[in-house]
Amino acid sequence: MDQFTVVCVTTAALWLGWRVWSFTLWPMLHPELPRRYPYLVPVVGHIKAMVNHTGRVFTRGKAYFGNTREIFSLVVMGEELYVVTNPSDIQEVFKQAASLDHDAMAVDILLDTGMTKETITQIFEPVYRSKNYIKATHDDFRLQMHPGPRLDKVQADFLAHIDKSLRFDKISGPMVKSLPTGGKVVSLWEWCGQILIDSAIEAFFSRALYEANPDMLQDFVSFDEESWKLPYRLPKFAAKKMYGSMDKCILAISKWLEYPKEKRQAAWIVDQMIEGLDEVKVTGSYQRGAMVFVLFRLVNTNAFRLCFWCLAYLLFDQELLNVIKEEMQPAWNREGEGSLDMQYLLDKCPRLSSFYEEVLRITVDSVGARVVMKETMIGNKKLSAGRKVLMPFRQGHYDPEFFGSDAASFNPTRFLDNEKLTRSASWKPFGGGQAWCPGRFMARREVYMFLVVVLFRFNTDLYSPDHRTPEFPVLDDSYPWGGILTPKPGQKVLVEISKRV
Structure with missing residues (x-):
């Protein structure tokens, strides 16, 4: 041999x-x-x-x-x-907050954005309001984003800017692909992204952010397109576009943070974050910018994607579109310019609500994560210290046991036919436990605002440059987005819009 x-x-x-x-x-x-x-x-x-x-x-x-x-x-x-995929096991993970730590995962996110270990030590020291800075900021974000006067203020700013931006003459730039007589053909993906990200900048950071970086919106979009690479900590040469775009965004926020408070005109939560950084003595310009960029990313990544999918499902189903529009009609009050009865949409539109939940169920791909701090029993399994725990919530959203034999299909009345589904242990579009996303209330309002203004202000028709029947976009599950999935490349839907008489 x-x-x-x-x-x-x-x-x-x-x-x-x-x-x-x-x-x-x-x-x-x-x-x-x-x-x-x-x-x-x-x-x-x-x-x-x-x-x-x-x-x-x-x-x-x-x-x-x-x-x-x-x-x-x-x-x-x-x-x-x-x-962990069993709903009862996931609930147990949420309860074991001491031994299954969420903060340890937050540290990874902060490191990924360029924060140093020294800064992270500062913001996790329990010296700020009898707790650490991260915990206090999460509590403040909940106060800002849960129903109440602070959310009402952000909601009003959002609606005003959406209303202003969704004017026919304001729809311009790269998202417009052609100009047929009396109309405009837009990329639905780019349209949703530009309007909602710009509106979030207006509501949370003010136009002053564009003084720090006139290309802030485009730089964030470039980062967002490849942001799935961030947790893998690829070398910079392997993700040059992502790192370069993120760096531009952080530098812009760092510069903006140096403006006087009167010029910044930021939302309450942003001012709270800045005051907290001062108190825990995080003084480095880039470090402060990186911390605020975490919030910037949080309020911008998922809402425009969700808007895209909602509009796509409606535009590809005329019967469904008519039903939803009929239900929303009373909320569209044009006596006052830009007025919209949001409470009517939230309280008296059950078909819209069911449709929204179903789009979420189909498109969201969030994954909860914890770090095992000490040996812990979950169900009948022992989890060893030092390991990471992943909870892919999407697995539960497609489970026939909870969502029926047609769980793999889109059914806009699913949550209307069974109102208990939103209380199911298998329903986790926004995570749960200590990491339950406070932005879930604002996300619904953003989507409702955008849908109503678009559908009642414009005539909207699917457009195909080669006159073929447009195809519904396919979810791109190739990459771990950790939120609302994107459509596959080249399937971002063209829509012809014109003024509604």
Whole structure:
């Protein structure tokens, strides 16, 4: 037997032995630990699947273990990750806030945006309002975004700017693809993005931010298009566009933070964040900008995507569009310029609400995350300290047990027919526990505002430059967005709009 053959046989034997030990013997000896979803290459594990098709690897892992929803584990570049899909187990994770820590995941997010370990130590010291800066900021964000006078103020600013921006003569720039007689053909994706991001800048940061960077909106869009790469901490040469765009945004916010408060004219939550940074003595310009950029990203990433999908579903279904418009009609009061009865939309439009929840269910791909601080039992599985816990909520949203045999299909009356679904343990479009997103109230209001103004102010028709029947865009689940999914490239929908008489 030659040397090459010996090497091959030895390698094969070692690989087979590793497989038997890792996926057969070890689970038999330790039934209390989550079983590992098998992989071919030691250490490397499921890295390719996690980068390219995160949702699919969760689905396949669950299926591999017979869809029992037991906690299982994935290995990615030597790191073992626990995957929790059972709703009752997820609820238990939320309850174990001390041993399953959310703050440890927040640290990773802050590091990804360029904050230093020294700054992070400062903002996690319990010296600010008898708590740490991050906890206080989350509490303030809840006060800003939960129903009340502060949310009313932001809502009014949003509506005023949406109303001003959605004027026929204001619709211009790269989002306009052609100018047929009496109309304009726009990219629905770019239209939603430009109006809603610009309106968020107006409501939370004021126009003064554009003085710091006239291209702030475009720079954020460039970052957002590749933001899924951020958690993987790729070297800068491998994600030059993403890092470059994020850097421009942070530098602009850093410059804006140096303006006098009277010039900034920021929302209450932003002023609270700035005062808190002063109090915990975070003085570095870039560090302060990076912290506020986290909020900037939070209020801008998902709402315009959700608007895009809502309008897409309506424009591709004329019957549904007519039903929703009829229900919304009383809220559209044109006696006062820009007036809109938001409370009517929230309280008296059950079909709109069901439609909105169903679009969320179909399009959101959020993943909850925790770090195991000490050995913890969840269900009948022992989670070891130091491991990360992932909760892919999308798995529950497509579960037939909770959402019916047609769970894989879009059904705009699903939540109308069964009002208990929004209270289901399997319903987690905005996460849960300590990380339950306070922005969920504002997101609904943004979408409702945009839909009403667009649908009652303009004639809207799907457009195809080659006169073929337009195709409904396909969700792009290739990348782990961690929020509302985007359409696949090239499927961002063209709409011809004209003034409604």
